[in-house]
Amino acid sequence: MTGTILVGHDGRRGLIHHLAVATDRRRSGLGRRLVAAGLAALRAQGIDKCHLMVFANNAEGAAFWTGIGATRRSELDLYSLATAPR
Template sequence: MALRPFLPEDIPAARALWQATPGVGLSAADEPAALAAFLTRNPTTCFVAVAQGGLAGTILVGHDGRRGLIHHLAVATDSRRSGLGRRLVEAGLAALHAQGIDKCHLMVFTNNAGGAAFWTGIGATRRNELALYSLPTARR
């Protein structure tokens, strides 16, 4: 299984994988045009895993110049428990490190036990003292 940069032409297959993956939440930010813009802003930090011509995994990683943020780490069901998720995370973190970013955050739905177990298993620290808030950029 080969890792390579996430390219705009991977968007349809990535969206199909995310839609088929429990625990992945999609929004308007995951529409093709928005994803293409994200990839343009983060061309060296996002990766896909390809196996036998198909997409087996994805990770979107970006940063604000200070902290990284992981979005949509997903591995196809038949490729799980192979170390692929860890490899994708390591590639994203290495790309952030190469850009001088020393810490990366991620979000997991509280009811996603499998996701929480994965992140804990690879050494991520759950931050119970923080609360996530969201605001739309267009005020109503």
């Protein structure tokens, strides 16, 4: 694999579910191009904002996203649910 992105939306907001670039291809602009293509596809469907999640301890990921202009949202909390009943 060289790189991949998974982007979707709920009709109102986009979400970048995954972005991965092979270690030896990082810093080549591939990640930026994948994000640009994903955002363009969302824009073509009338979606004007896109969210994404980064693990708090992922400094490299945080640096990438802020480096391309993403804004960290400190006022949001993330919750998770198991799909099986408890």
